[in-house]
Amino acid sequence: MIAYERKTTCLRASKSPHAAPLGSGKGTRRERQSLPVARAAALPGSITVAKEVRSRARGALRWFAGRPAEEACFRQDSVGEAGVGMGTKAAELGCVMEEPPQSNTVNMPVVILLGWAGCKDRYLEKYSTIYLQKGCIVIRYTAPWRLVFFSESMGIKSMQDLAKKLLELLFDYKVEMKPLFFHVFSNGGVMFYRYIVELLHTRPEFQHLKVVGAVFDSAPGRKNLRGALRAMSVVLASYNVCVKYSFMLTFVILAVTLRIVLYPFSRFVHETHYDALLKQSSQWPELYLYSKADPVILASDVENMIEARRQHHVLVKAVDFIDSNHVSHLRAYPTSYMTHCTSFLYSCIGNT
Secondary structure, three states, X not given: OEEOOOOOOOOOOOOOOOOOOOOOOOOOHHHHOOOOOOOOOOOOOOXXXXXXXXXXXXXXXXXXXXXXXXXXXXXXXOOOHHHHHHHHHHHHHOOEEEOOOOOOOXXXXXXXXXXXXXXXXXXXXXXXXXXXXXXXXXXXXXXXXXXHHHHHHHOOOHHHHHHHHHHHHHHHOOOOOOOEEEEEEHHHHHHHHHHHHHHHXXXXXXXXXXXXXXXXXXXXXXXXXXXXXXXXXXXXXOOOHHHHHHHHHHHHHHHHHHHHHOHHHHHHXXXXXXXXXXXXXXXXXXXXXXXXXXXXXOHHHHHHHHHHHHHOOOOEEEEEOOOOOOOOHHHHOHHHHHHHHHHHHHHHXXXX
16 A cells, blocks of 8 residues: 655645535526425334335435436537547537547547546546546546435435446447446445446446456545535535525435434345445456545545455555545645556556
């Protein structure tokens, strides 16, 4: 395991728990409406009650999972002359797809960046540059924050359909024979990644896709309610105060009821992303980039995952940046971050 201490020549990490302000605008009228609070705290703990809580909350929040792609994700209609057509088709899903400037990139993988909750595409662009310069096709996608904070808390697998569409995009552009390489940010990215991995192992049409490696930046974490609220507060920073705290109160009730109080029973109804990753059968190499100073994702959660994956005989590398903030390691240590990502990428390609 590699650890870094802050040097005076490095850029300072943002004081925000995210790499940059993550406000999502003033929001639509529909977004401004306060959500009804699920009356779940007083229900007894049982599997039946867990299902009832999910059912009631789903009725109150069902519009989260039904948002159109253009509202749920970030669009980019063109990505330069080489990728205009590809970018337009990708925008229909709500992601961005870019081709590298080099023409001879036969052996380089398709890199899929999965952003953190509330991440804007411009924040992922600097990570794209790392891989575009090496000749990789890059796909950038961020799952809607409503699905991250609410649908997953209720056990609604809304991300599964989006994950399927993202994998189908590989076939649309005839890059399905290229190796795949994932770069995943925070729990928002991990939740989406979890469904991609499940599809790769369970759906016949995807089982021939070859993943060569995965990078986890500030992830994964489990049951850190305080950290989740910090992240949610940043996402909702530009919202009306009443709307903001209505969202947060609803999330707290759902999280405490289904993921803490009823967890011994609800885990049989819907497995958390963390528990799913603990026992996943994938064997491609993994790189974990994290920090003990991260206020959102506990370093102990990442280190427990690292140990669990090594026990499954997965080749794991880990870098503890010691004092950089949540998803801010690139800003704090740009040279070291890019070096680790590119060297890991080449080692994964060399193992194929």
